[in-house]
Amino acid sequence: MSEKMPERTKALLINACIVAVLVWCYFKGYSLTVVLIAALLLLGVANLAMYLKRR
Numbered sequence: 001m002s003e004k005m006p007e008r009t010k011a012l013l014i015n016a017c018i019v020a021v022l023v024w025c026y027f028k029g030y031s032l033t034v035v036l037i038a039a040l041l042l043l044g045v046a047n048l049a050m051y052l053k054r055r
Helices: 007-028 032-054
Strands: none
Touching: 007 032
């Protein structure tokens, strides 16, 4: 279990978790506009951070 997780798998897992939480927030009653803005910001920042860490 000491194998390192590939970067692509990490990115997919983080993006899937972000999307799942935003879908949950939408069904809890947040407006679609708020969820879409949060999705753009969160996914953008998370992917940029993973890209910069990889370089």
